[in-house]
Amino acid sequence: MNRMTSETSDVSGTLSYEVLVVDGQPIPGRPAPDGSPAMWSPTSATLICGERRAVLIDGLTTKEHADALVDWVDRRGLELQTIYVTHGHGDHFFGLNPLVARHPEVQVVALPEVVDHMRQQTSPEIYESLWRPLFGDQIPEEIVTASPLEGDRIDLEGHSLIVHRAGHTDRSDTTFVHVPDLALVVAGDIVYNGVFPFTVETDRASRDEWRKALDDVAACKPARVVAGHKSPTADDDPRHIAETRKFLDDFDAALDSGASAEEMFESLVATHGDRINRTALAAGVFVHAKKRDKQAALAAQD
Numbered sequence: 455m456n457r458m459t460s461e462t463s464d465v466s467g468t469l470s471y472e473v474l475v476v477d478g479q480p481i482p483g484r485p486a487p488d489g490s491p492a493m494w495s496p497t498s499a500t501l502i503c504g505e506r507r508a509v510l511i512d513g514l515t516t517k518e519h520a521d522a523l524v525d526w527v528d529r530r531g532l533e534l535q536t537i538y539v540t541h542g543h544g545d546h547f548f549g550l551n552p553l554v555a556r557h558p559e560v561q562v563v564a565l566p567e568v569v570d571h572m573r574q575q576t577s578p579e580i581y582e583s584l585w586r587p588l589f590g591d592q593i594p595e596e597i598v599t600a601s602p603l604e605g606d607r608i609d610l611e612g613h614s615l616i617v618h619r620a621g622h623t624d625r626s627d628t629t630f631v632h633v634p635d636l637a638l639v640v641a642g643d644i645v646y647n648g649v650f651p652f653t654v655e656t657d658r659a660s661r662d663e664w665r666k667a668l669d670d671v672a673a674c675k676p677a678r679v680v681a682g683h684k685s686p687t688a689d690d691d692p693r694h695i696a697e698t699r700k701f702l703d704d705f706d707a708a709l710d711s712g713a714s715a716e717e718m719f720e721s722l723v724a725t726h727g728d729r730i731n732r733t734a735l736a737a738g739v740f741v742h743a744k745k746r747d748k749q750a751a752l753a754a755q756d
């Protein structure tokens with residue numbers, strides 16, 4: 455059984471939030487250069503709680519997570535009004551179906567472009583080549599789809615949850631949710647807290663877009679920032695915005711230095727070694743060092 459961590463925030467008036475974090479879990483795959491075994495990163499779900507109703511942001515991955523999610527939401531005894539999905543990576547919504555079955559009235563929403571990505575993730579092409587090899591039959595058989603969110607706001611008993619488009623961060627078309635009445639940002643995969651950011655689906659331009667997205671999160675002046683992937687023991691301090699940027703800067707500097715993938719791995723472990731999931735780091739450095747070297751070889755031919 456994964457360890458689950460749930461924290462309650464300070465209550466602000468009639469609004470509060472809780473975060474459920476599930477531990478990272480072993481997955482099939484090559485170990486990192488230092489022998490660290492392949493794993494999936496710890497992942498979070500956030501419940502914004504009003505007096506009678508609640509909104510869930512993101513929904514974890516496996517059947518085991520799904521059961522925990524149902525119990526966790528049940529415990530608050532609130533009517534689940536809306537589920538919002540921040541971006542189209544399956545690990546943030548594959549675990550939702552049992553919760554939706556339990557709350558048949560709930561609206562599952564995402565921005566239209568994210569709805570498209572969610573459909574793609576469950577298409578046989580992507581599901582069978584990416585997700586099934588990683589999680590086997592651990593993912594619930596039925597996977598929910600979302601309806602397009604109209605506008606950029608979710609109302610919870612008069613409190614606004616404001617959706618911001620953040621462009622390409624750890625994938626294209628990511629978003630975050632700002633809850634001004636809680637001085638809270640639920641950041642999806644824009645902020646990584648104590649976990650190595652997933653860079654495989656990025657490039658130079660999109661890593662700049664990622665930095666801009668971090669600026670946009672910071673511009674909300676949040677007192678708390680919940681990362682989609684966070685260490686179960688970490689706080690939700692906004693310093694994790696700057697720490698994510700520091701990682702991206704150090705990653706690009708290591709890439710620019712011409713270091714080999716192994717050397718990049720070593721230097722980033724030396725500076726960011728407290729982060730969880732070194733296989734996520736390894737995947738990124740190997741993909742991008744190889745791409746860099748290939749481009750250099752092509753340029754040398756010209």
Ligand SMILES: [Zn+2]
Nearest residue numbers: 543545643682
């Ligand atoms: Zn993710």
